[in-house]
Amino acid sequence: MRYVGASVACQWVSLVASIGMTLVVSRTLGLLWAGAAGEKDLVSLAIVVAVTAAVRSVAAMGSARMGFLASREVKSTLRHRIYGKLLRLGPSYREGVRTSEVVQVAVEGCDQLETYFGAYLPQFFYALLAPLTLFGVLATVNVPAAVVLLVCVPLIPVAIAAVQTWAKRLLGRYWGQYTELGDTFLENLQGLTTLKVYQSDEFKQAEMNEQAEKFRRITMRVLTMQLNSITIMDLVAYGGAAAGVAVALTQMAAGAVDLGGCLAIILLAADYFIPMRQLGSFFHVAMNGMAASEKIFRLLGLPEPPAGGVAFPGRRDVCAHDLRFSYDGEREVLSGVSLDVTAGGFVAVVGESGCGKSTLAALLLGRLRGYQGSLTVGGVEVGVLDAADLLAHVTYVGHESYLFKGTVRENLLVAASGAGDDELWAALEATRLAAFLRGEAGLDTMLAERGSNLSGGQRQRLAIARALLHATPVYVFDEATSNVDAESEDAIMAAVRGLSGRATILLISHRLANVVDADKIFVLDDGRVVERGRHDELVAAGGLYARLVRIQAESLGWSVGSTGGR
């Protein structure tokens, strides 16, 4: 508001200078017409014109600068808030908003608000102030003309208000279409390789064309609406100015005003309307910003995980009791899971695809919320733990980890900012990546976006090295080695087992060779723990686990009952 006020003040100073100059010009022309103008009048006219030009240019620069500062502050504040909100929402942000929508509102949505705060708001106040100022001045010249002009000005806001409801609805739909198109575009771009592989890109292109066409149509409707309303505002503005001129001429004919006064009214008549007319133009862009701001405020209003929850406890045991969870509120994906992992223990969760293993991991990380029953770490319910604190104490490695564009060192330091090169190399040795990187540029080896210049297995080994550096009391490995070659997998599993004792480890793996050493194995089936025990006990029990082991042993050729052999 400070900057908006200053911007209005600059515009007003410029207007006053302009009025002063117009009055002097009109008076001098009147004198010239009457043949009464002396040299002194012409000199003072030249001085007034020069001073006015200087004042107006300084005021215009000041107003633009203030508008810029206002919009810069708003954009930066909003973007900080959006960023902070995403951090507070954590990995579960996708439950409430689509990624493309976040990008669109944070970038273009905030840019649209630039016009609202930088141009529309100052113009709004200036458009109220300018006609009143002009009225005050012209009333001293000729009251009827000043009144007629003042009365016509409010017709512009009336025209704006008339289209406002319609425009609001239309712009709401426009932004809906825009984010929908952005969403499809982002998804198709990310899946372009897959689409090419299956030659489905044409089908997706047709789908996108259809959405783009819908977006084109709504954009055209928005433009039509804007042009129509600008035409109406122009009619009012220039019609009003013409009415003022007509009154001025009539008044002069009636002898109520002299030539100088009549000229002053004619020259200033348009100034009554220009600010309102300008407001009308900004209004449409501002409305677009307002529609975007609705999306911004919806994002900022999304419910957050409880902040300032209970701090991560000193204990590290993990326990689930009668844990139930459903994604859609209907089908239970976990239907009463009970398991316990003692502090420093190495526990595995196995089961057929879709039985709920990753869901369990996501609940433990607080990535999914709204479970029933109990899931505790160190005796404290995960649901009441402080979300950031939980993530700082539980390291998760999934089957596909994110690597950032930058050096290997930068990617590793994400997990342990203070680690020295020796520690980084030790983690790389543990995941058998050191030899490869030594042949490249070592820790300074550059990674492309998502680590796309590494192989799938190398990416994953780097992600596991990063996790090993993140010294936390609890680790969750969810199919972390699924795309790693067998030899490296053995080395990595040895490093993972090496963590047990100082950290509690939950290992989710469909490769049963990895779990034979686990202190306890929980076998999930359709959202329930159906078996629990050590590898040998479960094999001896001859249940689901034994069946899964037999199937894998046959296909991979490792002997049932072996510990770690393949």
Ligand SMILES: Nc1ncnc2c1ncn2[C@@H]1O[C@H](COP(=O)(O)OP(=O)(O)OP(=O)(O)O)[C@@H](O)[C@H]1O
């Ligand atoms: N985001 C989701 N929305 C709705 N349902 C989901 C979602 N994610 C998973 N599911 C469902 O929950 C069930 C359990 O999925 P989950 O990913 O936990 O299985 P999993 O045991 O880890 O499988 P896999 O071994 O194949 O990774 C599946 O039936 C799946 O369809």
